[in-house]
Ligand SMILES: Cc1cc2nc3c(=O)[nH]c(=O)nc-3n(C[C@H](O)[C@H](O)[C@H](O)COP(=O)(O)OP(=O)(O)OC[C@H]3O[C@@H](n4cnc5c(N)ncnc54)[C@H](O)[C@@H]3O)c2cc1C
Ligand code: SF4
């Protein structure tokens with residue numbers, strides 16, 4: 001799979017993650033370096049010796065999650081941009097994902113960006129949480145994004161959004177209208193104006209906006225528009241997104257065909 | 266802190282802004298009641314109401330349910346006008362098709378239709394062929410006959426609750442969102458106030474309309490209710506072009522499935538192995554069981570994508586009918602709960618009946634059989650037609 005497409009399989013990705021218990025403890029480095037190449041700066045860069053020594057320079061690096069504290073130094077050292085920091089303790093809804101980003105201009109903290117998966121497909125919106133650009137970063141700073149939990153395993157890159165961008169979700173049903181650019185929630189065709197009007201009527205939380213308008217209830221289940229709506233609420237009400245009440249995510253994580261379930265034994 | 270604390274007072278405090286609390290607040294205010302406060306732990310319709318199947322029907326097997334739901338459907342027909350057009354109630358009357366799987370079920374349905382017709386409900390008995398005309402994608406192999414009432418239908422529970430709330434607010438009701446009642450204050454058997462997580466409100470009347478949590482609220486006043494809550498699961502598909510007008514429902518087949526005006530299909534079932542508690546997480550095997558059943562009975566739906574599954578609480582009474590009454594031995598405390606799965610469609614009658622009871626007015630609908638004393642006297646209202 002990897003050899004043909006350059007995209008690692010889910011199993012490979014999971015093998016780079018620590019166990020449940022460790023994931024609940026705080027940030028860690030996920031090394032998605034799956035091709036045996038003669039390279040090891042990550043291992044030598046780590047100040048905590050948290051990358052297992054490689055017997056042969058062609059070995060694949062593996063994190064020792066008992067030692068790793070997610071400082072990010074290895075990510076700065078990696079020429080392949082194959083190392084990401086994950087912090088699943090950030091909030092119930094979102095995970096912090098730090099991604100090496102070598103493009104200019106850099107985004108600003110608080111910007112909403114478009115999360116891309118390993119294949120470069122747009123999967124969700126994300127918010128820039130912080131930017132680390134120490135001297136040792138060699139012009140590849142680490143950008144930390146706030147990513148909806150369900151997408152944290154998938155978002156490994158991002159692009160900045162043009163002013164008129166709105167979510168382009170894979171799972172969206174055929175659109176009823178051509179004029180898409182103004183929509184915040186495309187699944188249900190809800191515009192920024194609609195959201196502002198609802199906020200003015202007193203619907204000041206994600207859930208209330210959802211029930212009054214269906215924003216976020218479409219096929220993407222709010223995975224793509226949630227952060228956009230939160231940023232509009234923040235702008236209109238001054239409430240910090242971190243203080244906003246939670247929405248619950250409900251199965252299935254992705255739309256699933258009735259017939260597929262019906263065939264299950 | 267200031268030494269002079271202004272005491273918050275109300276004439277009525279209603280706990281819970283589901284369809285019940287919202288309708289009660291509106292009806293009370295409509296009759297001129299002032300100083301009403303409606304308290305909601307989260308936001309309107311966040312409880313069972315916003316999680317329900319959104320179905321409204323008159324095809325019941327007891328005189329009482331037929332009469333009360335007929336009154337409600339007639340109110341729904343004018344509700345958009347009455348409450349204003351800020352929210353689209355999405356009321357549609359495309360009927361309910363009740364599918365009989367066994368002779369026993371069919372015989373019951375026939376008896377029900379006779380009762381319904383005698384009360385002016387336009388239901389009728391149908392055979393397989395007519396069923397196929399009404400819902401062309403029915404697999405009639407699994408049915409022997411059925412009934413159909415064209416005036417049954419669907420109503421959006423979110424917007425209906427929001428519309429009741431907005432209309433109540435216009436009439437002066439104060440709605441406190443994201444506020445929980447934490448204790449209830451009584452003196453010599455009489456209600457004197459409620460304590461929320463924000464303030465104390467003195468009031469002579471409390472209406473407990475807290476849905477799945479009514480027993481918790483009653484306990485705050487030292488009363489044990491004969492009610493329990495149980496999780497019910499439900500799912501929704503992606504929206505598609507309109508292909509199914511009526512609700513499809515069967516008790517032996519354990520299914521209800523309806524396409525909403527918005528295009529999505531909402532469907533659910535009852536599972537007896539559910540625990541009797543306040544758990545509303547999503548179970549792992551529900552989706553699969555539901556999909557199997559739907560693909561068998563309505564095969565054309567097999568290609569639909571399920572986009573969300575959730576659950577809510579049914580609040581059961583011993584005879585699976587609501588209780589509309591004053592709580593025994595607590596003067597000033599009222600209860601509207603125990604709907605056992607059909608409290609959304611009863612919203613209008615809940616509002617009117619509780620209001621008239623509280624204000625001592627003549628009753629628009631006789632609900633005297635829904636008082637507490639029925640359990641002691643053994644006058645249960647047993648309804649044969651529930652999912
Ligand atoms: C899956 C499912 C499908 C259903 N399908 C249908 C259907 O098709 N048709 C139909 O008619 N009925 C249906 N029902 C039943 C219907 O949803 C309920 O009977 C009805 O919504 C009850 O409304 P309520 O206002 O009494 O309670 P709720 O809607 O539960 O409202 C109670 C409110 O009280 C609030 N509350 C609780 N504790 C406190 C506190 N301490 N302080 C302040 N507030 C508090 C809660 O947050 C909640 O919002 C269904 C139910 C479920 C679960
Ligand atoms: S994140 Fe820091 S501690 Fe963890 S492996 Fe990388 S350099 Fe070492």
Ligand code: SF4
Nearest residue numbers: 033039041042078080
């Ligand atoms: S530095 Fe990067 S590319 Fe090199 S071994 Fe480490 S993770 Fe792999």
